[in-house]
Amino acid sequence: MKPRHWLRPALLLLLLATGVLLGGCHRGEPLPLRLTNISGHMPDLDFKLTDDNGKAVTGADYHGKVVLLYFGYTHCPDVCPLTLAQLHVVMQRLGPLADGARILFVSVDPARDTPAIMHGYVNAFDKRAVGLVGDARSVEALSKRYRSAFTREPSAADGSYEVSHSSAIYVFDRDGRARVLATPSASQDDLVHDLHLLLDTGATS
């Protein structure tokens, strides 16, 4: 009788609280991401390439990890190393959480970048970085998928050449869905913040 009067609202509150908690974990709930949010505007991670150990890999192989996708090439002495060095700093700031993330460095220079060259290169920056190579068509398909572009510039007299390429970093959640885009002018704090959110949520394994 009497206890029932408070039991009912208490139960209701408990139900509400559970609902809020469950709602917080719901996939559709927008995360307070700080970088340019591309959720729903860019396709899921999908490619067929070769990793820096010479193994054939697809986008699905990285499901379960938060992926940072960046296009570049190893004969790029300035901007690519700077970006990878900055991503290494970001990974260090994430601490042990960084093990749930992978930097995928896709070569836009299929003529010169082999898995072996890529292996030495990416490991000089971060042990969670993976170098990906593929034939020109596969790399172009991946690049186009994310409205990214690259152009091989005319060769110099000694045969050396540069490749102009998109400078953005595309971030995918553990389910391979595109979530945010970091431009070179984006703040490192915001990238760390967003990676924290993505690493804290949606863990599939």
Added chain:
Amino acid sequence: MKSSRIKSATLPLLLAGLLLAGSARATDAEHIRASHAWIRVLPGALPAGAYVTLENDGDRPVALRGASSSVYAEVMLHRSSREGGVSRMAMVDALNVPAHGKAELAPAGYHLMLMRARAPVKVGDTVTLTLQFGDGSTLATDFIARPANAMDAGDEHAMPSMDHGAMPHGH
């Protein structure tokens, strides 16, 4: 015959003139102080980027034309740009160091691209690059070889952080 005689007569005069001019004004290199000189060493035979801060204490601007090295077969002055979301790299003829000012060769901007090392350069090595200026004068500068994932010349060469570089505190 005639022309060669004129040349032989004017040459000493010309030389004297040059010497006088030289003594009246210091060379470009004498006005430049180089600091925070470092190389980002990449694995294998990949080209590396070299960075340095140049300060000019003179009354006239000084142009950095390039550099040479006994360690690298080729050294080029380059500039990276990131416009419209695209990273590009291009060779440039010169970098101007303003009078009583400074110019920085720093990541994502001006840099010296070092190619075809004659011997492997290891992290911690010191590599001398000879900077070349507009008037032909040169400045031998020691660059410290830093790891691929270094952000700057290192602690012992403390340097202000870059525009979008590392921040010491968490979010």
